[in-house]
Amino acid sequence: MTLNIGLKVKAPSRECTDAHCPFHGKLSVRGKLFDGKVTSNKAKQTITLQKESPIYYLKFKRYARSKNTIHAHVPECIDVQTGDHVLTAECRPISKSVSYVVVEVKA
Template sequence: MVRNIGIQVKGPKKTCTNKYCPFCGSLSLRGKLVSGIVVSHKSKNMVVVEREYSRFVSKYKRYERSKSKIHAFISDCQEVEDGNKVKIAECRPLSKTVSFAVVEVSE
């Protein structure tokens, strides 16, 4: 059974028994909703998501492109590969570096 997480996203096709899964467990989401590209998924329940954004440099009155990497939790019911576009949502801190959870995977 997949529960409603309060965000308009496509839920996973499978189910899991992980208590930190936003769809099958009891993890609540709040705050930011970020999209990016998966750079690494070598860890067991974590992926590294890279997002690009532009920021204004006032000295030169121009914009520059910047990148940042965010560590996000991924449950067993979602399948992800390097290069996939994902949406991640902010949650409570799950570890020292993980404060986001993957909510949608698109090809």
């Protein structure tokens, strides 16, 4: 049984028993959405993703690149590899540095 998480995303086809899965567990999502590129998936059920966004400096009348790095939990029902573009949603803190969960892998 797949739960409706309140976002217009494609639900995963596999079932899982992960308690921290927004689709099959009891984890609720709220707040910000991050769309970024996976830079590392070495940790167990955790990825590191990087989001690039331009910042405008009024003094120099130029744009500069800014990078934000966040850690996100990966449920068992979603397969993520390094280099994938993923959509993550904010959730309650799962650990000291993980407050986001992967919701969808974009092609």
